[in-house]
Amino acid sequence: MKAIQITAPHQMGVIDIEKPAIKPDEILLKLSHVGFCGSDLNTYLGRNPMVKLPVIPGHEVGAVIAETGNKVPDLFKVGMSVTVNPYTNCGKCASCRNGRVNACEHNETLGVQRNGMMCEYAAISWNKVIPAPALSPKHCALIEPMSVGFHAISRAAVTDIDFVMVIGCGMIGIGAIVRAALRGATVIAVDLDDEKLQLAKKIGASHTINSMTENVHERLLEITEGMGPDVVVEAVGSSPTYIMAISEAGYTGRVVCIGYAKSEILLQTKFFVQKELNIYGSRNAMPQDFRAVIHYLEKGNNLVDKLISDVVSPEQAQVSMQKWTKQPGKVFRILVDFASR
Numbered sequence: 001m002k003a004i005q006i007t008a009p010h011q012m013g014v015i016d017i018e019k020p021a022i023k024p025d026e027i028l029l030k031l032s033h034v035g036f037c038g039s040d041l042n043t044y045l046g047r048n049p050m051v052k053l054p055v056i057p058g059h060e061v062g063a064v065i066a067e068t069g070n071k072v073p074d075l076f077k078v079g080m081s082v083t084v085n086p087y088t089n090c091g092k093c094a095s096c097r098n099g100r101v102n103a104c105e106h107n108e109t110l111g112v113q114r115n116g117m118m119c120e121y122a123a124i125s126w127n128k129v130i131p132a133p134a135l136s137p138k139h140c141a142l143i144e145p146m147s148v149g150f151h152a153i154s155r156a157a158v159t160d161i162d163f164v165m166v167i168g169c170g171m172i173g174i175g176a177i178v179r180a181a182l183r184g185a186t187v188i189a190v191d192l193d194d195e196k197l198q199l200a201k202k203i204g205a206s207h208t209i210n211s212m213t214e215n216v217h218e219r220l221l222e223i224t225e226g227m228g229p230d231v232v233v234e235a236v237g238s239s240p241t242y243i244m245a246i247s248e249a250g251y252t253g254r255v256v257c258i259g260y261a262k263s264e265i266l267l268q269t270k271f272f273v274q275k276e277l278n279i280y281g282s283r284n285a286m287p288q289d290f291r292a293v294i295h296y297l298e299k300g301n302n303l304v305d306k307l308i309s310d311v312v313s314p315e316q317a318q319v320s321m322q323k324w325t326k327q328p329g330k331v332f333r334i335l336v337d338f339a340s341r
Contacts, residue, residue, distance in 0.1 A: 003119035007054040009046030012318040020123040028067035031338040032137030035060030058118035059086035059110035062140035072126040083140040086110035102284040146293045147285035149175020155280045156231045156254045160184025168235035169196040254278045307332045
């Protein structure tokens with residue numbers, strides 16, 4: 001069967017690998033659509049320190065069940081649309097002991113620390129398969145990236161009385177915007193790109209700020225009646241946006257950090273104390289976040305397809321990555337189509 005493999009920085013191609021056989025407690029998935037995410041882009045560019053090359057990328061999965069082992073619960077039916085929880089948890093570290101398995105110290109994510117699912121078929125333990133029978137397999141590939149943004153909003157315990165500022169309107173930020181809006185919060189979307197801000201407005205943001213052309217501080221004071229945001233979600237991972245998050249959070253606010261910065265950041269720690277900020281890390285997602293995204297997508301939101309920037313064949317994958325490299329701010333998700341194989 002065919003699979004996509006990143007062999008070295010800027011080198012990606014289609015290879016032949018053996019179709020897997022399943023164990024009694026495993027499910028054989030026929031992959032339909034698999035998304036490229038930011039970590040895959042960094043792997044392709046040689047900037048992902050957690051990956052060992054060569055690697056098959058892909059952990060944003062839309063698939064159908066092709067076969068089930070004899071120890072798989074009857075819930076899982078052949079032909080059912082599903083996605084996959086792509087993380088592992090050891091069950092022994094502090095995170096696992098505290099029930100927060102999404103932050104396992106020894107996590108291995110598909111396509112990063114182990115081979116992913118950009119291939120025609122994959123075998124995986126049934127307890128990592130998440131049914132979504134009411135969704136198309138194509139839309140199932142959007143569940144995992146949106147769940148990361150949903151999880152960030154859960155970390156901040158957002159409610160309907162909060163002003164929530166989301167910095168970065170990529171796929172993760174969009175997930176945070178949707179979840180905050182579903183909770184009744186007043187959402188302020190911040191980005192450099194007007195097209196992304198327009199979509200953010202349509203999908204749940206009450207206000208938008210272009211940080212390139214507008215005075216972010218003045219606009220925030222205007223929107224929040226001089227108080228500043230109750231919650232700030234950093235979904236970019238750069239020095240300027242982290243500084244913005246800490247500087248603009250209102251007194252006694254909550255700051256949720258999703259983005260991975262690639263260099264050290266000098267922060268005014270006096271704000272941590274003076275504002276008595278709560279600062280949260282937010283990593284991956286919990287099962288309930290996956291379920292919440294599925295519930296949202298089941299409502300048939302017709303804007304969801306706008307989150308898919310392109311659908312390409314496996315043979316077109318490298319070209320799509322090259323285009324993404326040249327215009328990183330213009331891409332939500334690129335899906336690789338294995339359905340026709």
